[in-house]
Amino acid sequence: MPEAVKVTVRGRVQGVGFRPFVYRISHEEGLAGTVQNNMDGVRIVWEGNGDAIEQALKRLRAEKPRLSRIDEVAINPAGLSGLSDFQIIDSDRSGKSELVIPVDSAVCDDCLREMRDPKNFRYRYPFINCTQCGPRYTIIEELPYDRVYTSMKGFRMCGKCAEEYNNPLNRRHHAQPIACDACGPHLTLLSPDGETLGEHEDALKGAVRTLEKGGIVAIKGIGGFHLACDAANPDAVARLRQRKGRPDKPLAIMAASVEVTQRVASLSDEEADVLQSPEAPIVLLEKKDSFSDVLPEALAPGVRTIGVMLPYAPLHHLLFDDGNYLFLVMTSANPSGLPILYQDERAVHYLNRIADQILTHNRPILHAIDDSVVRIGSHTPFFLRRSRGYVPDPISTERKVDGIAALGSQMKNTFALGRGSQIFVSPHLGDLAAVESMAHYEETLAHLTQWMGVDPRIIAIDRHPDYSTREIAERMDRQVIEVQHHHAHLVSCMEDNGLTGECLGLILDGTGYGEDGNVWGFEVLHGGASGYQRLAHLRYTPLPGGDRAVTEPWRNAAAMLISLLGEKGKGIAAQLFPNQGAALRVIERMVAMKLNAPLAGTCGRLFDAVSAMLGICKVSTYDGEAAILLSECIGSHGGKIEPYPYLVTDEKLIEIDFSPMLEQIADDRLNGLPVAQISLRFHETVAVACVRVIRKIYSRHPEFGKRVALSGGSLNNPYLAERLNEWLSASGFDVYTHHRIPCGDGGLCLGQLAVAAEMQSGK
Amino acid sequence: MERKVTLAHGDGGELAHKLIQQIFVSAFGNGNDARFDSAFLSLNSGEIAVTTDSFVVRPLFFPGGDIGKIAVSGTINDLAVAGAIPLYMTVGFIIEEGFPFADLRKIVRSLAEEAEKAGVRVVAGDTKVVEKGGADGVYINTTGVGLQRVSGAIDPSRIEAGDDIIISGTLGDHGIAILAARGELGLMTDLQSDCAPLNKMIHSVIEKGCDVKMMRDPTRGGVATTLVEIAEDFSSVLEIEEQSLPIRNEVRGACDILGFDPLYLANEGKVIMIVSHSDSEKVLDTLHRFPEGENAVVIGHVTGKGIGHLLLETPLGSKRRLHRLSGMMLPRIC
């Protein structure tokens, strides 16, 4: 007795070869019916033997394609219509918009094998792809994901490609970007002035030759342009740094393979897996001692890690197959402070003085996306930047977030959009200061809202009066909800872990606008999406010159010493910064007169100050440099470390005061103690103080419970994060950290969105 | 013993009369006007421009000027940038009890001198003395009366894309000179305030028939705030280039230490002009003939209409939107 069911599969099921997969298992189970993409996801109708249907449903989950993710399978009985075979039918554009935009994926092994097979008609074709791999998010114009709605629409399939595309049993069945050298996109090599130097194979050969000779080639990849050069060539690296105006910031490299990576970095199994995953992010790896035998230290000076990714576009593989280099610098080609470059005209304009050649192609990138950056902690991957390969996979939530947009932070910006019970976090958009970045932001926001079919009714923004997101919100002209920066960090971490209700939060951060108008960033909070209270914070010190004291940590250090230690502090500052005599006197006066010196109590600035005091980083050339170098200088360590002295007040709002520590750090420094040792002890002290304060708060308020969320940009510091985790756990606290989004401002929007959703539902 | 102003100097009696005679009338030298309760002014027919401003500068004396000089130039410049010829001024003093006569005389002299140089007559005045602590030294209010030169000569509604933005000289000299003169900051500089009446220079530009569409004096809030206001008032996109901004090394150095942006520092002797590109050369030539305009340059352009935005092009080629001066420069870097 035949039965009929209608199955709706939701999740990441479009653009991942789901329909051909369903076609195959339907055939194998002898089922008739149809499969179709629609706005809900994938809709299947099966008619046939009940056991076979049962079996097909099991296989649906068990054998799903490489890139797919199933969130939900809804099964409904259907009427028999006497179907005799199984068919893939055209997309139905009606239906509720709950479908997912597929993510970009690294080329798969099958495609690579074909690309390297001289007998295959796609031999050495740099745009080979299939249903299991290739560009997605970056080439989609409209949903549903069909070729006519992608940047492939201008390429007419040749007979061979069309045959594969239409053959339900072929692994390229409905692979939307399907192409070959005869019908698809091709490479072009340009001079910096935009003059064509070669096409197809010639373009590739020309670029390889330039890279081999130590030249700089801008390469159009999946999400935008990279600047590449031979990473083992110190002159090339120096030239790239000089032309890009990026003196010290670590550069990411692409290694030819996992084996090659092992020559310079130690690699755990998890790290190897993530490197080789379809998401293909940049993974921060611990350098081996032999690093400097192979690669110049100038790639990542002063840090123990190196960001490595593996070739992910077929083009990258060809560049390594042909070239006599094993590592390429692959840094995004955006001019400093501007969004990633992805349009050819702009690339030529900007790269003119930076690149020796531009290796581009005629498959337009419709949506730019940066490389993702992860670190594998002791347990799980940890996002420093969540972008290509992960975006725009939604994060599902228990909350009703429909119609809410959270605009994120000022730097390392991402925004979030709520639809139903899904939250879409945007690609990394970076620093919004430039008009071009704001325009890019507003474009991306417009695209995503349109794709999602959401028209935001409520806009959540940070309370900072000068963040660019405020201006964007004003233009959107919707109801605005302001969320305090560190409240958003707390809730972001809770949301990342699916925590509801209220919990304790330790937020260690750079800078965020506080409710009292001061700069916050070292906070113990208690609360949740519905609100929070502040229980402890770092004692305030002035930041003379505002942002100036952030980019030049020695100013902040001097002001901290002077304001905390008075005359003694002045003396210390004069000894630590002997070349700044005249400026120090002015800073002293600025502190005394409170002139252009906002008050701040932030973990980031504390780390900056100590970094400057130790002479590690007095002037920062990239965001977070002082704090990063301070934590990176800790060598191997073991045994018990005695923390420096510090003070914790007994007031209702606890104040943490590190003045005694700073005084001793200065002594240690001036007595010539090794900075690694001082830094280690400093880290230890900060962690100990935090744990002590949290225990103190718990003893006052056992009703707050033992859940502690750790969030904020300073938790990017692996040593600090590890210590806090360890000691809080040892004290019986349940510690929650981030694992789906970054702990820094790149994850802020998630918390903003949850707070706004809660306020909305409370009405 | 040093003579000081007392409360009795403000009571309208004998002492007050003496103060006015000795310090004010002698300085302004037009005693005739002062014999009536009001001054009688003759003006040719046409539109009159009137403006008023109060001055509360600290310190009262600084390199390049004093409160008297500012009180004249501030008001004259407000008339001049509106396209008027300043003719007359009234002056009101609020003096703190105990203020030294000598200083008062210095201020009044400087005020009179500047007015004379600018060709403006001080026709009425007033003094009040307040108790010690009721004011901080001296406050001055001036009101200026001018004749609108040619109506329609300056017409901001004609601002269009392609126009040049000209500044008559270096940015922020006054702001830093004042900060340095306060002595509290330990800033070492002998930088002079730019404080000066600009009416003659401005007239000379207009007389040449240059197509000036808009003028403003970038005082409090600096060049950035003034340009934001122009942009918003006349729905124009203004773009200035960081590299073209004329800034003295002393000002740059001080800003570097203090974390200030020269674009937001006060000027007391500068004019911003929006001129049609074809006349920009002629305007610059004219400005360069005056000592107050020797550093005049084009700092940017009008690039669009419809929205009111001020953009700054950085040396790296990116553009940043600038806003009005905000109370505190709160860090945004995370």
Ligand SMILES: [Fe+3]
């Ligand atoms: Fe933050």
Ligand SMILES: [Mg+2]
């Ligand atoms: Mg004025």
Ligand SMILES: [Zn+2]
């Ligand atoms: Zn493939």
Ligand SMILES: [Zn+2]
């Ligand atoms: Zn083809």
